[in-house]
Amino acid sequence: MPTMPGFDHLRHVVVHAMRPESYWLAIAIALSFAQGLLALLSPWFAGHFASEIMLESSSFDYGLPGLMALWALVLAGQALTRFLSGFLLTRSGARTLAVLSRRLHDHLLALPIPFFESRKRGDLLSLYSNDVASVAHFLTGTLAGLLPAVAVLLGATVMMARIDSQVALLVVLLAPVFFLTLKLLGRGLRSLSDQVAAGQASALGLAGEQLSLIALIKSFNRQHRDGELFASRVRDLLTLRSDQLWWQALLAPALQLLSSLGILLVLWLSAIHLQQGSLELSGFVSLLMYGLLFTRPVSGLANLYGEGLQARGAAQRLQLVFAQAPEPEPEAVSRTALARPGGAIDIARVYFAYPGQKALFESLSLHIPPGEIVAITGDNGAGKSTLLHLLMRFVDPISGVITIGGQNTRKVSLSSLRSLIAIVTQRVLLLDASVADNIRYGMPAATDEAVYAAAGLAQAHAIIQRLPQGYATRIGEGGVRLSGGEQQRIALARALLADPKILILDEATAMFDSQGEADFVANSAAAFAGRTVILVTHRPASLALADRILHLESGVLRQMSVAPEHKEVFEA
Ligand SMILES: Nc1ncnc2c1ncn2[C@@H]1O[C@H](COP(=O)(O)OP(=O)(O)OP(=O)(O)O)[C@@H](O)[C@H]1O
Numbered sequence: 001m002p003t004m005p006g007f008d009h010l011r012h013v014v015v016h017a018m019r020p021e022s023y024w025l026a027i028a029i030a031l032s033f034a035q036g037l038l039a040l041l042s043p044w045f046a047g048h049f050a051s052e053i054m055l056e057s058s059s060f061d062y063g064l065p066g067l068m069a070l071w072a073l074v075l076a077g078q079a080l081t082r083f084l085s086g087f088l089l090t091r092s093g094a095r096t097l098a099v100l101s102r103r104l105h106d107h108l109l110a111l112p113i114p115f116f117e118s119r120k121r122g123d124l125l126s127l128y129s130n131d132v133a134s135v136a137h138f139l140t141g142t143l144a145g146l147l148p149a150v151a152v153l154l155g156a157t158v159m160m161a162r163i164d165s166q167v168a169l170l171v172v173l174l175a176p177v178f179f180l181t182l183k184l185l186g187r188g189l190r191s192l193s194d195q196v197a198a199g200q201a202s203a204l205g206l207a208g209e210q211l212s213l214i215a216l217i218k219s220f221n222r223q224h225r226d227g228e229l230f231a232s233r234v235r236d237l238l239t240l241r242s243d244q245l246w247w248q249a250l251l252a253p254a255l256q257l258l259s260s261l262g263i264l265l266v267l268w269l270s271a272i273h274l275q276q277g278s279l280e281l282s283g284f285v286s287l288l289m290y291g292l293l294f295t296r297p298v299s300g301l302a303n304l305y306g307e308g309l310q311a312r313g314a315a316q317r318l319q320l321v322f323a324q325a326p327e328p329e330p331e332a333v334s335r336t337a338l339a340r341p342g343g344a345i346d347i348a349r350v351y352f353a354y355p356g357q358k359a360l361f362e363s364l365s366l367h368i369p370p371g372e373i374v375a376i377t378g379d380n381g382a383g384k385s386t387l388l389h390l391l392m393r394f395v396d397p398i399s400g401v402i403t404i405g406g407q408n409t410r411k412v413s414l415s416s417l418r419s420l421i422a423i424v425t426q427r428v429l430l431l432d433a434s435v436a437d438n439i440r441y442g443m444p445a446a447t448d449e450a451v452y453a454a455a456g457l458a459q460a461h462a463i464i465q466r467l468p469q470g471y472a473t474r475i476g477e478g479g480v481r482l483s484g485g486e487q488q489r490i491a492l493a494r495a496l497l498a499d500p501k502i503l504i505l506d507e508a509t510a511m512f513d514s515q516g517e518a519d520f521v522a523n524s525a526a527a528f529a530g531r532t533v534i535l536v537t538h539r540p541a542s543l544a545l546a547d548r549i550l551h552l553e554s555g556v557l558r559q560m561s562v563a564p565e566h567k568e569v570f571e572a
Pocket residue numbers: 117354355357360378379380381382383384385386387
């Protein structure tokens with residue numbers, strides 16, 4: 001968007017998206033210009049037509065039939081160029097929209113997790129549903145379509161000047177009045193279009209949240225109250241939309257009226273010149289037709305203003321997202337893989353605080369030798385998940401270093417780090433796909449046998465076989481058609497199939513039934529073989545698996561030990 005200041009990141013993306021279209025856009029604009037030029041011919045034909053029928057001296061050699069035939073040809077040319085330019089412009093618009101949507105999605109996928117924690121889902125979704133479309137439509141539809149319209153206006157003024165210079169001067173003098181009115185009326189629209197966009201995102205976000213919490217709403221009988229909450233957002237939006245529509249509805253007729261009054265003035269001056277004999281009838285008719293040519297671009301300008309405001313707001317919201325830096329991975333780092341993935345994990349003097357909060361860890365240190373099974377316990381909110389997120393580099397320490405096999409994890413590629421670690425959390429994330437596809441998520445090329453083996457290790461195989469279509473059973477969004485324990489078993493199978501060097505189980509068997517957990521514990525040697533395992537758990541059966549138990553409290557890890565006969569934990 002070359003004319004708008006402060007849109008650097010978006011401009012880069014838009015230029016990239018539109019580059020493949022530049023050839024077709026140039027052809028479409030050229031065709032639109034041709035259409036505009038052909039439109040300029042009609043008043044000329046009308047002038048000659050008038051002089052033919054009034055038997056004025058005509059400069060046209062082929063008589064009335066020839067004139068009409070040529071006029072018809074010009075009109076056909078106008079239709080053809082309009083069709084071709086319209087098609088090419090809308091096709092370029094659709095293609096630009098597709099590329100922009102893809103770039104937006106790729107960019108969002110590359111952003112760090114904290115970005116998503118501070119944004120509403122509805123705001124992000126409306127970037128796809130409204131903003132990208134608004135910018136693409138403005139650039140390829142409105143703006144590209146406007147250039148020829150401006151050319152028609154200029155061309156018509158030049159043609160008028162050739163017939164009657166005083167009339168053309170009047171048109172030039174009226175133009176600033178017109179633009180001033182456009183600016184004044186548009187002022188009311190500007191802030192409204194931003195507020196409407198924010199209101200739309202907020203209503204969309206609330207609807208999305210409520211639909212995803214449908215069971216909660218029903219269990220607390222909140223249908224009415226939550227429905228009312230949504231209704232009040234929609235009412236607010238409607239008030240804003242009504243105001244916006246009022247201004248929008250006013251804009252086009254006001255401009256139309258202004259330009260019609262201008263045409264009346266032109267007509268009046270032309271009539272005076274006709275009566276004075278300084279203007280022929282053919283010139284008079286042509287002038288009138290050129291005046292009428294002004295009306296279409298004028299109402300187009302009113303639309304342009306409204307759409308321009310919407311596109312500006314959309315561009316601002318997109319710019320805010322594109323300006324966000326992706327997960328920190330400088331070029332040099334992105335090519336460095338972990339050299340010793342099976343090496344020891346060392347967390348050294350890590351200081352970490354969430355933005356605006358007091359430090360969670362001031363100097364956290366931990367050494368985990370390769371192949372160790374370490375359990376971490378701690379109260380709710382002690383920072384266990386945060387510690388795992390630091391390992392995965394979902395967040396980075398403010399100071400201190402985390403190394404694997406002696407390599408600083410901030411100096412290796414994120415992909416090599418994350419392909420080393422598999423994490424199973426209490427809140428399982430599953431896709432609306434088959435059980436097999438969910439297990440294969442990280443390893444799409446895995447064979448059926450490998451999938452069954454991983455499911456076996458996770459104590460999931462027998463349960464999956466009892467599902468209606470076994471491994472082919474579709475499990476619904478987020479795995480809604482499965483029980484909590486079934487979901488966890490599938491997530492565990494998915495993690496094991498990835499054959500990670502580091503396996504992190506964050507209360508990963510909490511929803512297993514007691515037999516399932518006992519089976520998993522009894523067979524864990526096979527699942528844990530050759531891996532470093534971090535268990536976040538309070539469950540005695542799982543704690544008993546650990547070589548070492550650490551208790552996290554006040555940002556410090558203390559070693560505990562287990563009394564095997566009681567499975568009780570006490571400080572060592
Ligand atoms: N994204 C976040 N932004 C701000 N604060 C956060 C964020 N995530 C966690 N916290 C805060 O950091 C603290 C540690 O949270 P964390 O989830 O690491 O604890 P936990 O030990 O895993 O707890 P639990 O046993 O309940 O799972 C909590 O006080 C929590 O409120």
